[in-house]
Every structure is written in C-alpha cells, then in structure tokens.
Amino acid sequence: MTAPVQSSRRSPTSGLAATAPAAPEGGALDEIGSLARETLGERVTEELRALLVSGRLAPGEKLSLRRVAEALGVSMMPVREAVNRLVADKALEVLPGRAVRVPVLTLAQFRELTRVRLVVEGFAAEEATKIATPNQIAVIASHEQAFRKAASADPPDLAGAVAANRNLHFALYEAAGMPLLVETIERLWLKAGPILNLDMRAEARRLDRGSAVLMHAALVVALRERDPAAARKALAEDIQQAADHIEGTGRLASG
Amino acid sequence: MTAPVQSSRRSPTSGLAATAPAAPEGGALDEIGSLARETLGERVTEELRALLVSGRLAPGEKLSLRRVAEALGVSMMPVREAVNRLVADKALEVLPGRAVRVPVLTLAQFRELTRVRLVVEGFAAEEATKIATPNQIAVIASHEQAFRKAASADPPDLAGAVAANRNLHFALYEAAGMPLLVETIERLWLKAGPILNLDMRAEARRLDRGSAVLMHAALVVALRERDPAAARKALAEDIQQAADHIEGTGRLASG
DNA sequence: TGTCGTGATCTGTGATCACAGTTAGGTTGG
C-alpha cells in the first residue's frame, strides 16, 4: 500500500533540463505532446542528477531505493532505473554489501577528474569563444552577474551561487554548439558536484575571497574580445583554484 | 512459466569478459573472497556494449527487450536494466513509438563525435607516451602486430582486425594511467563503434589500403621514442582517415 | 565485562503480471 504515483509534481529541487522536442514558437498543444514523452524513470534520474551536481547529496551519503521512492512518491521501480543509470556513470556506486552511496573520491581520482575537466572544458571554452553569438554572450554575462550578486550578498546566497555557477558554465559550453561535448562535461560534473558544491555550501569564505568572481569576469571579457586562449585560461584557473581549495580541505579519501 | 534463469550460461554470442573468480595461485581461502559479485544486468550490459563497439549491432537496428532476453537466456528484467543504461549513455535510443534501436548518427553528429575523439583520445595518447612502461609499450606493439596480421591475411580476418584495433587503442589509453579518461573514451566508442566497425567489416578494401596499418606503426614508433606530439599526430590521422572514409560511404543520416 | 551467536529487518536483484500505446497484417467494403 503505497503510492498515488502518476501525479506528484511538486519537486522542490530542479527545473528539468528538458531536451524538449517542442518547436520554438509552439502553439497551445505542443506542450502536451512533449510533456508526456518523459518517463517516470527519467524524471527521477533528472532529480537525482540535480541533487548530485548541486552538492545536496554529500560524498559517502547512502541511498535506499525504497526510501527515495517513498520520498518522491513513486514506486521502487523508476528509482531503480535511475540509480542504475547513475551507477553505470559512476556517479553513484554500489558497495560490496549492495548498499548504494555517493562515491568518495580519492585524492588521485579527484586530481584526474580535474585534469580531464581542464582538457575537455577548456576545449569547449575555446570553441564557444570562437562561435558564440552576441545573444549567447549576453546570457552568459547575465549569469555571471547573478553569480556575483549571490556571492557578494550578505549573507551570501549559497544555493543561488551554486546554481548561477552551473548556469554560467553550461551556457558557455552549450555555446560551443557541440551537444556531445556538453553531455560529456555533464558527466564529469556529476562526479565533481558532490565535493565541489558541498564545500561551496559549507564555506562561504571562498566566495568572499572572490577568486571565482574574478575568473568569471575574465571569462566574459575574453568572450567579448573573441580571445579563445584567454577564455581557456580564465576557465582553467577557475577550475584549478576550486580544485586546489578542495584538496586543502582534506575531505578526500586517502586511498 | 519460462526461464530456468540463474543457471543458463550458454549465450552463443561472445565470451563474457569475465572478472573470473579463479585466483592464479591463491591459497585455499583466497578464492572464495573475491567471488563473483557480478549482477545479471551488468553481464547483459557488457554483452550489449561488446556488440556495439564491434559493430555487430548496426546503426538503425531495432532491439526488443523480450527478444534479447530470450536470446541471452535471462528474463526481461536484466535486459531492461542494460538497455536503460545504454539509452542513458545515448548508445541506444528510444523512438517515439517506444521502440529501441541503435542510433543513426547524422553527418553533423558524426563530425562532432570525431572532433571530441580527437581532443580526448589525442590527450590520452600524449599522456600515455609520457609515462608508459616498456612492458606496456610491448603489449601495444603486440596488438599492433596482431592488427597488421589480421588486416593483411588472405582473406582478411575482419573480426580479428576489429578486435585487435580495439585492443591496441585501449592498451594505449590505459597506459595513460587515467581510468576516468578511459571510461570517457569508452563511451565515445560506444557511439562510434556501430558505424566504424560495421563499415570495417563490410569493406575489406580499407584494410588493404593500409592507412590504419601505417598510422598504427607510426604510433608505436612514437611511443618507443617518447614523442608525445608524434603519438598524438599518428592517432589523430588514424581517427581522421577512418572518419573521412565513413563520410564517403554515405551511410550517415542527412538530419 | 567482553564476545560471540542469532534473528529481525534492512538491502538490491530478478520474475511475473497488468497495462497502454503502437504497429503491422488481414479482411472487408467501396
């Protein structure tokens, strides 16, 4: 005896990043057509992904299929599907005892992740700088502004900063016009999110120090001046400084 | 009333890449400890992945959960799990009508895939060249030899060439010592495999022309001479020439 | 007091069933 399933749609967490087929200027009916195409399992997957990249699921935290199912108001089945997908992506891991948890990266793993991010996201930044439209650049700049505001508010709007940071980066990557590349980067963020953003939420000081703000500003300037190398450099420093900070916190596994 | 599930282990397709329990020289108890923690769903996933990268599943080919389940002697459930994982990776896709099939890449998608491969695999080649052990280089060279033999045999051993080619590339990538990077590359191959290898199987001529053989040879030389830039160049040409050839076949969707 | 055994309760996995949607094939009416 459990779930009144199909209806529950008040997820407090994320705004689904729909790959919606919807036409640009759709009439009233188009929404319906694209709406129903989404499976419960996919919805749960998006939910968990959002939780991971935003750091609301901490490294080492354990998940229970039944627990999650109950919390989301669905049966165990769609949760199973979602968790399996994330496990396949190594965004979650199953312990020998069958328990599912958010992986705790070792120092070596985290460094490798950072190196890969530098290569892939750096490439995306270069490409984006070459072909971004003025409109896209404006959108990126607006996210930059939102991040700056959230970071410098008193008290700092941590959740807002995390969201704006994500929006800023992905607006940049999407401007490169390479969907597969964006997809690859999303997978990397799924792994980095729990530590990076858990930390950002925990320590407001890092925001105040403002290194991220400076790097973001430099990035926008590079975009406007169409300087791919500078864009890559700014992004690389953003990633590297965040990574250095994380290493300093000692929250990584020794393995 | 159907399947005698747990036992049936005679899948006609491939030799499971077993994480086999048997320890080489283990003391009496050691074997027991590491015993198979592999799930049926994982096994099916590996099966399908192997089918995809080797090109035995052609682009556009449709899959039926029930059909695959029966062919593999398992219930629908593990197949569902495997297919879901691959769909999440976009290595398979679900059509509006709920049918599952191997994606048919558009020309634009294929070109993007090639560009991403050049960046990521090129990076891996450089890193591998820097730190590969002599032993690893020897293994890579042996795969190169196997590929050359399979390609130049009369008649050409197409399946052997495909396998040797895969082994060669991944031995190289693994030598970079970055597991996450290898994982990323595997996902790219999952998408490229169906077209690349379907074609390699279909057209023996490409092997005879020998461009792949030459690039591989140059790669091994670069490894031995510790020349990262040369290694990257050889690999890039290998990838690019194969891609150019595929574009010429016109098997890509117009999209 | 410390330690081992034991059982209740949790875990994910797999099977089976029910269902809604689509597709394809065959038949019937024009």
Added chain:
DNA sequence: CCAACCTAACTGTGATCACAGATCACGACA
C-alpha cells in the same frame, strides 16, 4: 484493384511479489 478499417500481436513501463545476502542490535554465555 485499391483503400480504409479493424483486430491481433507486439512494444516498453510500472507494480508487486519472492528471495538471497548483509547489517545491526539484542541477548546469552564465558
């Protein structure tokens, strides 16, 4: 002879049940 409809057999999705294994707490024994 062609077209349209209608039925029957498929599709994946989701729910429910059964099960093996692991964990943890409680209790008994040393």
